[in-house]
Amino acid sequence: xxxxxxxxxxxxxxxxxxxxxxxxxxxxxxxxxxxxxxxxxxxxxxxxxxxxxxxxxxxxxxxxxxxxxxxxxxxxxxxxxxxxxxxxxxxxxxxxxxxxxxxxxxxxxxxxxxxxxxxxxxxxxxxxxxxxxxxxxxxxxxxxxxxxxxxxxxxxxxxxxxxxxxxxxxxxxxxxxxxxxxxxxxxxxxxxxxxxxxxxxxxxxxxxxxxxxxxxxxxxxxxxxxxxxxxxxxxxxxxxxxxxxxxxxxxxxxxxxxxxxxxxxxxxxxxxxxxxxxxxxxxxxxxxxxxxxxxxxxxxxxxxxxxxxxxxxxxxxxxxxxxxxxxxxxxxxxxxxxxxxxxxxxxxxxxxxxxxxxxxxxxxxxxxxxxxxxxxxxxxxxxxxxxxxxxxxxxxxxxxxxxxxxxxxxxxxxxxxxxxxxxxxxxxxxx
Amino acid sequence: xxxxxxxxxxxxxxxxxxxxxxxxxxxxxxxxxxxxxxxxxxxxxxxxxxxxxxxxxxxxxxxxxxxxxxxxxxxxxxxxxxxxxxxxxxxxxxxxxxxxxxxxxxxxxxxxxxxxxxxxxxxxxxxxxxxxxxxxxxxxxxxxxxxxxxxxxxxxxxxxxxxxxxxxxxxxxxxxxxxxxxxxxxxxxxxxxxxxxxxxxxxxxxxxxxxxxxxxxxxxxxxxxxxxxxxxxxxxxxxxxxxxxxxxxxxxxxxxxxxxxxxxxxxxxxxxxxxxxxxxxxxxxxxxxxxxxxxxxxxxxxxxxxxxxxxxxxx
Numbered sequence: 001x002x003x004x005x006x007x008x009x010x011x012x013x014x015x016x017x018x019x020x021x022x023x024x025x026x027x028x029x030x031x032x033x034x035x036x037x038x039x040x041x042x043x044x045x046x047x048x049x050x051x052x053x054x055x056x057x058x059x060x061x062x063x064x065x066x067x068x069x070x071x072x073x074x075x076x077x078x079x080x081x082x083x084x085x086x087x088x089x090x091x092x093x094x095x096x097x098x099x100x101x102x103x104x105x106x107x108x109x110x111x112x113x114x115x116x117x118x119x120x121x122x123x124x125x126x127x128x129x130x131x132x133x134x135x136x137x138x139x140x141x142x143x144x145x146x147x148x149x150x151x152x153x154x155x156x157x158x159x160x161x162x163x164x165x166x167x168x169x170x171x172x173x174x175x176x177x178x179x180x181x182x183x184x185x186x187x188x189x190x191x192x193x194x195x196x197x198x199x200x201x202x203x204x205x206x207x208x209x210x211x212x213x214x215x216x217x218x219x220x221x222x223x224x225x226x227x228x229x230x231x232x233x234x235x236x237x238x239x240x241x242x243x244x245x246x247x248x249x250x251x252x253x254x255x256x257x258x259x260x261x262x263x264x265x266x267x268x269x270x271x272x273x274x275x276x277x278x279x280x281x282x283x284x285x286x287x288x289x290x291x292x293x294x295x296x297x298x299x300x301x302x303x304x305x306x307x308x309x310x311x312x313x314x315x316x317x318x319x320x321x322x323x324x325x326x327x328x329x330x331x332x333x334x335x336x337x338x339x340x341x342x343x344x345x346x347x348x349x350x351x352x353x354x355x356x357x358x359x360x361x362x363x364x365x366x367x368x369x370x371x372x373x374x375x376x377x378x379x380x381x382x383x384x385x386x387x388x389x390x391x392x393x394x395x396x397x398x399x400x401x402x403x404x405x406x407x408x409x410x411x412x413x414x415x416x417x418x419x420x421x422x423x424x425x426x427x428x429x430x431x
Numbered sequence: 432x433x434x435x436x437x438x439x440x441x442x443x444x445x446x447x448x449x450x451x452x453x454x455x456x457x458x459x460x461x462x463x464x465x466x467x468x469x470x471x472x473x474x475x476x477x478x479x480x481x482x483x484x485x486x487x488x489x490x491x492x493x494x495x496x497x498x499x500x501x502x503x504x505x506x507x508x509x510x511x512x513x514x515x516x517x518x519x520x521x522x523x524x525x526x527x528x529x530x531x532x533x534x535x536x537x538x539x540x541x542x543x544x545x546x547x548x549x550x551x552x553x554x555x556x557x558x559x560x561x562x563x564x565x566x567x568x569x570x571x572x573x574x575x576x577x578x579x580x581x582x583x584x585x586x587x588x589x590x591x592x593x594x595x596x597x598x599x600x601x602x603x604x605x606x607x608x609x610x611x612x613x614x615x616x617x618x619x620x621x622x623x624x625x626x627x628x629x630x631x632x633x634x635x636x637x638x639x640x641x642x643x644x645x646x647x648x649x650x651x652x653x654x655x656x657x658x659x660x661x662x663x664x665x666x667x668x669x670x671x672x673x674x675x676x677x678x679x680x681x682x683x684x685x686x687x688x689x690x691x692x693x694x695x696x697x698x699x700x701x702x703x704x705x706x707x708x709x710x711x712x713x714x715x716x717x718x719x720x721x722x723x724x725x726x727x728x729x730x731x732x733x734x735x736x737x738x739x740x741x742x743x744x745x746x
Contacts, residue, residue: 069522121730124737127521128466132661133733139654140726147720150711259650263529270526300541306533313526314512317519361541368544 016278023050023184027177041292043176047248049288050183051241054190055261056268056280058237063266064274065198066230067210069131072118072138073265076111076235078145078257080242082152083110085252088160099168104186104243111239112232119231123224126213130227138259145254157253160246173247183244190237195277197233206230267305271312273319282320300365307357329424342409342416349405356398363391433564438683444572446679447579448641451634452652453659453671454586455627461666462603462623464521465513468528471653472535473628477501477635478644479543482550490553494578494636501632506625513624514617532649540646547645575637582633586626599623658729664742674740678725685721 026046030039055077062068084107090096091103098106122133145152152158163174171178197203209216209223216223246252255261264287272283287305294301316323330336367387456470477497484493508531516523551557552571559567590596601609602619610616642648659678663670693713717724732739 067522069525121733124733128460128464128525129661129665129737131525132466132657132665133729135654136658136661136726136729139658140723140730143720143722143726147715147723148711263533266526266529300537302533303537303541306530306537310512310527310530310534313519313523313530314516317523364541368541 012278019281020188024181027180040176043180044248045288045292047176047180047183047244048292049285050180050187051244051248052264052268052284052288053187053281054241054244055238055265056272056284057191057194057277058234058241059265060269060274060277060280061194061197061206061230061234061237063269064279065203065210066206066227068126068227068231069128069134069266070122070231070234071131071135071259071262071266072122072141073134073234073238074259074261075118075138075141075257076115076238077242077245077261077265078141078252078254079114080107080111080239081246081252081256082145082158082242083107083239084243084246085158085160085250086151088162088164088246088250091164091166092161097166099166100162100164100173100247101168101182101185103247104240107243107246108236108240111242112236115232115235115238119228119235123227123231126223126227135259138257138262142254142258145257152254155254157251159251162247162250176248179248183248186240186244190240191281194237198277202226202229267309271309271319273321273323273325275318276321276325279319279321286320298362298365300361303361304358330420333424335420335424338420339416342413346406346409346413349402349409351402352398353402353406356395356400356402359391359395360399363395433566434687436563437566437568438687439680440568440572442680442683443676444575444641444679445682446676447576447583448634448638449656449659449679450672450675451579451582451630452656453663453675454583454668455630456656456660457663457666457668457671459624459627460660462599463513463524463620465524465528466657466660466665467624467627468525468653469508469531469535470627470631471649471656472532472539473501473505473631474635474638474652475539475644475646475649476504476535477632478550478639478648479539479548479635480632481636481639482548482644483543485550485553490555494633497636498629498632501635502625502629505628505631506621508628509621509624514620532653536646536649543646545646547643548639550640550644552640571641575641578633578637582630586630655725658725661739662725662729662732664739667739667741670739670741677728681724681728682721685724686718688717691716 023046027039027043030042055073058076059070059073062070062073084103087096087098087103087106091098091100118134118137122130122137125133146155148154162179163172165172167173173179173182205216205221205226208219209221209226213223216226242252242256245256268283268287269280270283271286272281273279290301290305294304298304312319318325327336327339330339452470452474456467459465459467459470480500481490481493481497484496488496508528512527512531513524516527552569556569556571556574558570560570560573561568588596590599598609598614599619599622601612602614602616606616609619638652639648642651655678659674660671662678663672663674691714693710696713736742
């Protein structure tokens with residue numbers, strides 16, 4: 001988290017352009033010619049990815065760029081959502097003559113307003129105390145959302161209709177595909193703005209006060225002001241995300257500002273890689289994929305996310321982006337081939353280990369939660385009895401043997417990796 | 432009058448329960464600078480373990496065994512997890528314990544299921560201790576007070592009057608010096624972490640049948656405990672104690688006060704017409720927003736005293 005990954009600017013830019021093209025093309029890849037429509041599931045998943053990317057990127061303005069660990073980020077996302085519902089109702093009633101495309105800007109401003117209020121309180125502190133205060137703010141807002149009915153609508157939430165009949169480009173925004181492209185556009189705009197922010201003096205000072213806040217004070221800056229500005233601006237972008245959420249689902253409940261979503265923002269930013277700018281996008285895409293894929297199949301997907309998260313905290317604090325970036329010098333030196341065999345040798349035991357782990361978790365969860373839901377574990381078309389000894393034994397043997405084998409291979413891999421790094425070191429110092 | 436007395440006693444019981452959790456959290460924080468997010472999860476584990484153990488041995492052995500198991504779990508977390516991420520800084524440690532919350536929460540659901548457990552007050556203590564003005568005060572609450580006060584006293588004696596306590600205090604403020612004098616500081620860290628988890632486990636054992644033993648109990652307790660710790664001032668045991676009792680009182684008094692802001696303004700002749708967010712805010716009775724009060728108090732005190740009630744240091 002300490003060093004900003006500068007990377008190879010142009011190749012990275014190309015990767016993101018390709019990702020954008022893929023995002024534009026994706027709905028048409030899953031086009032169903034029988035019904036003449038895009039797959040609804042894919043569109044809603046892609047839309048979710050867009051919103052979550054904004055949320056994770058704005059969260060990373062705190063986590064990665066300023067070293068602040070916030071626990072109330074979803075509050076600004078949620079407030080943007082709630083405000084947008086009210087804006088949509090006003091616009092639908094004719095009281096607010098604005099096209100739908102511009103409304104997310106208003107949502108962002110709502111997030112900004114609330115972030116200024118809470119940021120004033122929270123940024124008095126940093127590090128652990130800051131985290132605690134934001135936790136309190138998050139709980140405060142969640143409780144308030146359930147209590148006050150006029151703005152938050154209580155448990156049922158508030159709802160609206162996004163077809164307000166007013167658009168810059170003449171779209172109606174009835175079909176989900178049109179909304180998806182609106183989300184994509186706002187995601188790109190927000191991402192570019194946030195990227196620009198990292199290059200302004202504010203972004204640089206945020207990095208500086210993350211790494212050494214005392215030094216920042218010596219230089220003459222007020223680290224609290226830097227924290228405050230970063231906090232407020234991240235609230236603005238989170239609000240935009242919330243606005244898109246409201247437009248997509250046309251209903252906002254307290255879930256949109258509750259702690260699980262704040263936690264999700266953290267997971268996405270961290271797993272993706274908080275040191276690189278694009279890391280949170282990767283995390284958002286990955287977590288959303290997992291969420292819509294694995295959570296359908298398994299009751300215990302939070303265990304997998306938790307274990308993945310802890311593994312990353314322990315062994316790869318730079319996130320997935322950081323892992324990829326670590327390969328950069330090796331690939332550029334043309335030595336990646338030497339890693340292929342060690343990789344294969346690590347992946348096989350890793351798969352065995354993961355298989356064993358998943359087996360144990362699933363057996364345990366079907367024993368209790370699954371039984372309560374009346375489901376049973378079915379694998380390859382045959383029902384597996386979670387009370388029998390065999391499946392448990394197999395899973396545990398897989399887990400134990402896989403872990404043992406993996407630890408041996410991992411050590412061998414470490415040796416190869418260290419050797420490569422040592423070889424590359426002289427070259428890098430010349431360059 | 433009787434409402435005040437009963438609420439006072441209930442507030443004291445809840446406050447002491449909070450303090451058992453918060454004191455462990457504060458000790459761990461002042462020693463390692465880590466706020467253990469999984470503290471409330473350990474509390475939950477304590478309650479569940481006590482339920483399972485009490486099915487085999489009865490309540491009183493469980494009162495001893497479950498906290499010890501929680502302490503062992505805590506020690507394992509410290510040795511195998513926290514110590515490894517220690518080099519990556521405090522944020523990494525915070526994130527590590529945060530990840531544990533997910534895992535523990537889900538593992539508890541996988542082991543004991545989603546439904547509340549039938550973890551009941553032991554029959555021996557299931558009678559009204561005394562009655563005033565027609566209100567019963569259950570003997571179990573008296574027992575809870577007794578256990579928490581006893582634990583408090585024991586912890587205080589251990590910290591202030593024994594050699595072990597002396598070394599812990601030394602490692603708290605001057606880890607390098609204590610280490611240079613030949614004390615095994617990492618071992619002390621493990622001990623303190625395990626001790627904090629033991630206290631949380633004990634709180635779980637006596638709190639599990641006072642509240643309900645269900646998968647949501649960690650999420651319900653966690654934020655309040657963190658508020659207590661921040662309100663009292665990070666790292667201050669005394670502040671933590673005052674904050675715990677205060678939050679306990681607020682929780683028990685808020686439910687019986689049926690007054691709203693508007694009722695207070697009524698003598699001044701203020702009336703609010705219409706039905707909007709502002710009137711809703713003004714007319715909501717305290718009893719309904721009781722859950723909000725701890726968080727509002729926390730924010731208020733941080734505005735006045737950023738270090739909390741008796742905090743000694745910024746983080």
